[in-house]
Amino acid sequence: MAKIKHEVIKEADLTNNCPECFNQELKLSFFQKHSYGKFVHKTTNEITSELKCKTCHTQIYPVAYTPDIERVFEYYQKMATPQKSSVKFTSLFYIILLVVIAVIAAGVYFMLESGLLVN
Numbered sequence: 001m002a003k004i005k006h007e008v009i010k011e012a013d014l015t016n017n018c019p020e021c022f023n024q025e026l027k028l029s030f031f032q033k034h035s036y037g038k039f040v041h042k043t044t045n046e047i048t049s050e051l052k053c054k055t056c057h058t059q060i061y062p063v064a065y066t067p068d069i070e071r072v073f074e075y076y077q078k079m080a081t082p083q084k085s086s087v088k089f090t091s092l093f094y095i096i097l098l099v100v101i102a103v104i105a106a107g108v109y110f111m112l113e114s115g116l117l118v119n
């Protein structure tokens with residue numbers, strides 16, 4: 001089963017007021033989804049965000065955003081550039097691929113030597 005990680009691509013400290021405790025210590029983070037499996041590592045274009053207050057430690061959802069927070073969020077969202085989506089194969093994939101090719105080649109060689117494939 002593949003492990004899914006959300007890796008940070010952009011973090012920013014905001015000076016806007018928290019809608020819960022009204023302190024000015026907010027942290028905005030943007031994450032990109034990465035999937036790590038035994039045979040392949042995938043990077044997707046999927047970006048998620050999280051806004052937390054450093055004082056009261058609550059996560060602030062987009063419903064509670066004030067117009068000022070929305071404006072700052074849109075600004076930082078434009079600055080958060082994700083890595084290109086890609087698929088990278090692991091060394092285990094290449095080893096298994098080489099073993100399969102070697103087994104098929106050996107099978108064809110032995111069939112040719114025994115005369116099974118010759119008319």
